[in-house]
Amino acid sequence: MSRQTIAIGADHAGFALKTAMVDELKSMGFDVLDLGTSSEASVDYPDYGYAVARAVTGGAAFRGVLICGTGVGISIAANRHPGIRAALCTHGVMARLAREHNDANVLVLGARIIGTEIARECVRQFLSVQYAGGRHDARVAKLTHPHFEEPAE
Numbered sequence: 001m002s003r004q005t006i007a008i009g010a011d012h013a014g015f016a017l018k019t020a021m022v023d024e025l026k027s028m029g030f031d032v033l034d035l036g037t038s039s040e041a042s043v044d045y046p047d048y049g050y051a052v053a054r055a056v057t058g059g060a061a062f063r064g065v066l067i068c069g070t071g072v073g074i075s076i077a078a079n080r081h082p083g084i085r086a087a088l089c090t091h092g093v094m095a096r097l098a099r100e101h102n103d104a105n106v107l108v109l110g111a112r113i114i115g116t117e118i119a120r121e122c123v124r125q126f127l128s129v130q131y132a133g134g135r136h137d138a139r140v141a142k143l144t145h146p147h148f149e150e151p152a153e
């Protein structure tokens with residue numbers, strides 16, 4: 001079986017953590033598509049959010065990992081792409097449930113919020129569990145096809 005590819009991207013605030021996560025992904029046996037940035041020189045986080053989103057929706061990568069200072073800006077950027085469900089996680093349980101319940105396809109980390117070990121745990125959880133389906137299908141479908149009416153109840 002061919003190895004799965006994970007796309008990763010970060011802004012300058014996430015660059016150092018991205019380097020550590022690239023090593024983690026390789027040690028887990030994944031191929032890594034590193035879409036930058038490649039230094040701590042200041043850049044704009046949406047550019048990297050969009051690049052990883054394109055890689056995932058276009059099929060160049062199986063899943064994505066995004067990192068900025070808080071994780072907030074780059075997750076907003078990624079989630080503007082139809083088909084992307086980017087989950088900002090600060091704990092391994094969040095990362096696991098983002099896959100099991102939300103079928104998230106991009107993990108987002110905040111380099112100024114969490115440390116390297118928590119980030120590693122998030123990556124390991126995110127990439128080792130499957131979407132649970134079942135009762136979650138209708139909810140995830142509503143993310144794919146949003147509606148803005150009032151809830152019935």
Ligand code: RB5
Nearest residue numbers: 013068069070071072073
């Ligand atoms: C960069 O200074 C910072 O604003 C960015 O990494 C991120 O935290 C934005 O949401």
